[in-house]
Amino acid sequence: MVTLNVNGVRHEVKAPDDTPLLYVLRNDLELIGPQFGCGLAQCGACAVLVDGKEARSCVTPVASVANQEITTLEGLPARWAKQKGLSAAEAKNTLHPVQQAWIEEQTPQCGVCQNGMMIKATELLESNPKPTLGQIKEAFTTSGPSPNLCRCGTYVAIIEAVQHAATIMAKGR
Amino acid sequence: MATMSEKPANVIGPTLSRRGFIKAGGILVVGFSFVDPELLRGDSAKPTTFKNSLDPTLPSSWIEIHPDNTVLIRTGKSDFGQGSTFTAYRQIVAEELSVPFDAITTVVSGHTDLTPDGSGAFDFLGHGTPNIRKAAAYTYQALLDVASEKLGVPKDKLSVKDGTVSGGGKSISYGDLVKNQQLKLTIPVKGDLTSIFGLTIEGNPPMKPVSEYTVIGKSFKNSIISTKVAAKETWATDVRLPGMLHARVVHPKTLGSSLVSAGSVDKTKFPNSQVIVKGNLVGVVAPTEWEAIQAADQVAAGTKWSDWKGLPGNAKLYQHLREEADWTSAPIEKSKESKGDVGPALASAHKKHSATYQLSYMKHAPIGPTMAVADVKSDGTVHIYVHNQNPQALRGEIATMLGTTPDHVIVHSYPGPGHYGRSNGGNSGAEDEAVLLSKAVGKPVRVQWTRADDMQWSTQAAAAFSDVQVAIDEKGKMAAYQIDHYMPAMQDDRPVGAVLAGLPTMSAPDVHSGGVTSTVNGLEDPWIYAPVPNVIERGHGTFQVGQKASPIAVGLRDHSMRTPGQFQQNYPRELAISEAAALAGADAIQFRIDHASEERAIGVLKAVRDASGWDTRPSPRHDAVSTGETPVGGRGVSLMLRSGSYWACVCQIAVTPSTGAIVVEKYTVAVDPGIVVNPMQLKRNVEGGAVMGIGHALFEEVMFDESGITTEDWNSYPIPTMADIPEIKVVLLHNPKVGAYGGGSEAANALAAPAIAAALHDATGKVMRRLPMKPAYVQEVLKS
Numbered sequence: 021m022v023t024l025n026v027n028g029v030r031h032e033v034k035a036p037d038d039t040p041l042l043y044v045l046r047n048d049l050e051l052i053g054p055q056f057g058c059g060l061a062q063c064g065a066c067a068v069l070v071d072g073k074e075a076r077s078c079v080t081p082v083a084s085v086a087n088q089e090i091t092t093l094e095g096l097p098a099r100w101a102k103q104k105g106l107s108a109a110e111a112k113n114t115l116h117p118v119q120q121a122w123i124e125e126q127t128p129q130c131g132v133c134q135n136g137m138m139i140k141a142t143e144l145l146e147s148n149p150k151p152t153l154g155q156i157k158e159a160f161t162t163s164g165p166s167p168n169l170c171r172c173g174t175y176v177a178i179i180e181a182v183q184h185a186a187t188i189m190a191k192g193r
Numbered sequence: 194m195a196t197m198s199e200k201p202a203n204v205i206g207p208t209l210s211r212r213g214f215i216k217a218g219g220i221l222v223v224g225f226s227f228v229d230p231e232l233l234r235g236d237s238a239k240p241t242t243f244k245n246s247l248d249p250t251l252p253s254s255w256i257e258i259h260p261d262n263t264v265l266i267r268t269g270k271s272d273f274g275q276g277s278t279f280t281a282y283r284q285i286v287a288e289e290l291s292v293p294f295d296a297i298t299t300v301v302s303g304h305t306d307l308t309p310d311g312s313g314a315f316d317f318l319g320h321g322t323p324n325i326r327k328a329a330a331y332t333y334q335a336l337l338d339v340a341s342e343k344l345g346v347p348k349d350k351l352s353v354k355d356g357t358v359s360g361g362g363k364s365i366s367y368g369d370l371v372k373n374q375q376l377k378l379t380i381p382v383k384g385d386l387t388s389i390f391g392l393t394i395e396g397n398p399p400m401k402p403v404s405e406y407t408v409i410g411k412s413f414k415n416s417i418i419s420t421k422v423a424a425k426e427t428w429a430t431d432v433r434l435p436g437m438l439h440a441r442v443v444h445p446k447t448l449g450s451s452l453v454s455a456g457s458v459d460k461t462k463f464p465n466s467q468v469i470v471k472g473n474l475v476g477v478v479a480p481t482e483w484e485a486i487q488a489a490d491q492v493a494a495g496t497k498w499s500d501w502k503g504l505p506g507n508a509k510l511y512q513h514l515r516e517e518a519d520w521t522s523a524p525i526e527k528s529k530e531s532k533g534d535v536g537p538a539l540a541s542a543h544k545k546h547s548a549t550y551q552l553s554y555m556k557h558a559p560i561g562p563t564m565a566v567a568d569v570k571s572d573g574t575v576h577i578y579v580h581n582q583n584p585q586a587l588r589g590e591i592a593t594m595l596g597t598t599p600d601h602v603i604v605h606s607y608p609g610p611g612h613y614g615r616s617n618g619g620n621s622g623a624e625d626e627a628v629l630l631s632k633a634v635g636k637p638v639r640v641q642w643t644r645a646d647d648m649q650w651s652t653q654a655a656a657a658f659s660d661v662q663v664a665i666d667e668k669g670k671m672a673a674y675q676i677d678h679y680m681p682a683m684q685d686d687r688p689v690g691a692v693l694a695g696l697p698t699m700s701a702p703d704v705h706s707g708g709v710t711s712t713v714n715g716l717e718d719p720w721i722y723a724p725v726p727n728v729i730e731r732g733h734g735t736f737q738v739g740q741k742a743s744p745i746a747v748g749l750r751d752h753s754m755r756t757p758g759q760f761q762q763n764y765p766r767e768l769a770i771s772e773a774a775a776l777a778g779a780d781a782i783q784f785r786i787d788h789a790s791e792e793r794a795i796g797v798l799k800a801v802r803d804a805s806g807w808d809t810r811p812s813p814r815h816d817a818v819s820t821g822e823t824p825v826g827g828r829g830v831s832l833m834l835r836s837g838s839y840w841a842c843v844c845q846i847a848v849t850p851s852t853g854a855i856v857v858e859k860y861t862v863a864v865d866p867g868i869v870v871n872p873m874q875l876k877r878n879v880e881g882g883a884v885m886g887i888g889h890a891l892f893e894e895v896m897f898d899e900s901g902i903t904t905e906d907w908n909s910y911p912i913p914t915m916a917d918i919p920e921i922k923v924v925l926l927h928n929p930k931v932g933a934y935g936g937g938s939e940a941a942n943a944l945a946a947p948a949i950a951a952a953l954h955d956a957t958g959k960v961m962r963r964l965p966m967k968p969a970y971v972q973e974v975l976k977s
Contacts, residue, residue, distance in 0.1 A: 126276075126874065171611060
């Protein structure tokens with residue numbers, strides 16, 4: 021039995037300790053934001069935030085993140101609402117600025133990698149609210165266990181969405 | 194406040210829960226049918242239909258207009274990230290019906306029992322007349338007829354705005370018009386539903402004049418992006434059925450191995466796992482995904498396969514293709530643009546260019562490996578839940594495998610990773626395996642391929658080589674152009690699980706195989722340089738490498754990939770044209786303009802010249818250098834006509850001669866698709882294609898030895914990262930006088946390779962005539 025804290029909710033999970041977090045999130049907790057891309061920490065499609073840091077859930081044994089604060093794509097709106105102290109009513113209709121920017125900029129094509137891209141963008145913007153182009157490229161290429169890969173080639177749209185999200189976040193809401 | 198900025202449309206149709214399914218919540222279908230023989234000039238013979246299919250001759254199978262004035266559209270084409278079904282299709286229907294874009298609230302796509310026409314996720318815009326446009330145009334005429342009768346106003350005195358018909362001082366909304374109406378309209382269709390091209394609507398209904406367009410040309414947002422980004426979409430990979438088991442497949446050791454003995458599972462460790470063996474197909478099923486993975490690893494370790502060596506290995510690929518492949522079994526194709534007599538013109542050339550160009554095998558490499566859920570019911574009905582580019586074709590293939598008819602196979606479509614052509618013939622790998630395992634255990638089974646399965650057991654884009662000769666006359670003009678394209682069969686649509694299990698499939702590619710699965714190498718790259726007096730373009734085809742040698746009839750299976758066949762033919766042509774320009778001492782863009790006659794081709798060349806800041810001069814640059822550690826810059830151009838769209842691309846690069854490393858610094862592309870339906874979506878598609886094209890040009894090569902594919906993951910098959918992308922500039926040339934809309938997702942990926950290769954020549958004075966241009970290969974060329 022492992023105790024997980026995901027998107028602010030505690031779960032008692034029966035999966036074996038070595039089960040990759042990805043399968044627990046998807047199959048046990050029905051959180052389908054993280055995607056299976058490689059199972060090798062080579063692409064980033066499965067990324068989640070663990071205590072605010074991007075982690076690859078496909079190679080993270082579930083027991084290794086017990087009691088840590090895990091945020092999935094589903095948890096990004098609440099994370100933003102909490103950071104900004106929004107009322108419950110406001111929070112309900114709010115997307116995280118990163119998600120909002122991803123829609124405004126029409127970033128995804130197939131969209132399978134975009135979970136990891138939005139997780140990486142959130143990690144970046146929480147520590148660096150006004151990243152330069154070079155810093156954005158560094159974040160998505162060298163900061164994690166591997167580059168965050170997009171086969172559809174949406175990197176231009178991702179860069180534009182990160183910059184747009186930074187603008188929304190600077191406005192505060 | 195960051196809120197949802199748009200009203201998302203229901204893009205799937207039936208409401209689905211994430212666990213188990215709720216039946217479709219009673220969509221109101223207002224069928225109306227109407228016959229106007231004037232409109233029906235096509236062959237209205239009714240094609241064969243199957244149970245669990247819509248009747249394609251009924252208008253409501255395509256478009257439903259509801260009493261509340263909302264509209265539902267149906268298309269057999271699944272979205273693979275292009276967004277066309279959720280943007281362009283809604284815009285096209287809105288335009289032809291004269292309703293607002295937002296009135297189209299539901300797009301049903303892909304499901305074989307809920308869509309009428311089949312066909313694949315390619316050529317969405319159908320050279321300007323996709324099925325859905327004709328369906329809307331017929332429907333519009335039928336609506337006008339009803340309105341004319343109801344309002345007592347002649348049809349030609351009626352006008353429609355925002356879904357309301359007006360005339361003679363009266364008006365009525367579409368919603369009111371269709372209430373309680375029983376009308377007759379038969380949509381004329383022809384074709385074979387489960388073939389790769391599906392059904393086509395026939396006839397020539399009047400279309401709205403382009404000058405009256407108000408919806409097409411605007412950047413409407415793609416509604417499915419909102420649900421995907423908010424984690425509110427149900428993807429194929431999320432489908433869970435009651436009692437469903439997870440499965441992994443243990444694929445053979447080589448592409449020609451037979452099973453000697455299957456390994457077993459340690460029941461004390463994996464008490465709920467089962468090994469299923471069917472011929473050479475070995476599957477492992479378990480109640481949880483993690484148990485299935487671990488048990489499959491154990492079974493794989495204990496499974497014995499025969500050895501096989503029958504492939505040339507990638508080091509000897511081109512030698513094999515040139516010297517050992519049988520190019521005589523398939524007839525030689527000749528392009529219709531071939532003319533004159535190239536022989537004497539080449540013999541008397543003032544200057545002559547003669548060279549061979551080579552392209553390696555490339556993977557489609559979806560970012561998520563293939564998966565499928567299958568549920569074979571006790572009565573023989575088969576349900577497949579999947580992301581697939583051609584669900585109706587899959588339906589036919591599964592029926593063939595099981596020895597039944599498509600009546601009993603239903604394919605349910607959900608979003609998933611881009612396949613870039615891999616499943617446009619109906620399967621991507623896991624579907625048939627899921628069906629066989631589900632049938633064996635009598636429960637729903639979810640097969641998920643691993644990253645290595647996906648690299649090693651999927652199909653790939655065919656390798657190819659081309660021999661080119663160009664004659665230049667005294668005036669520096671091309672007097673003759675000769676090209677011979679050699680490529681193994683580029684499309685094998687046999688489901689691999691059925692092949693491994695020894696079950697019936699369509700035949701392996703052969704000269705007698707139909708259409709795209711034939712070994713005949715058709716000419717795919719339309720000739721644009723019409724003023725050249727002597728031209729011959731030939732296509733030579735053969736079997737897939739290893740297909741005949743493999744005892745299990747596998748080998749290196751190929752499949753069309755984004756810009757299929759044309760990529761393999763345009764790369765050698767465009768690089769050769771750049772080399773011919775250099776030989777003639779001419780600027781590469783001006784040389785193309787001087788040899789083109791079509792205004793649109795010249796238009797994209799001039800646009801890309803202006804937008805890229807091109808300096809007109811011959812290549813290579815006067816200070817070209819092929820040694821040293823200082824990066825040297827160069828630029829090159831490429832040109833293509835595909836699916837009614839003209840494309841020109843300029844790449845500016847920096848290459849470090851000592852390492853052979855190429856960095857693309859700026860990529861400029863101009864496209865004239867005729868009418869631009871949705872500028873934002875087209876721009877995004879082109880940007881994505883540009884990035885993929887840089888990967889094709891610089892990195893992507895399937896590595897294989899004598900037994901199988903050794904490429905296994907993203908380290909051994911690198912694709913572009915964000916750090917690899919240049920400044921990308923997209924110039925959209927809206928050209929309404931063309932009167933039609935061309936495609937915009939393909940071609941973009943094929944333009945980079947010949948432009949980058951020409952840029953390398955410009956920078957260094959050396960020509961590399963092989964893809965990919967990996968640093969080690971570039972170094973070899975620069976040292977030569």
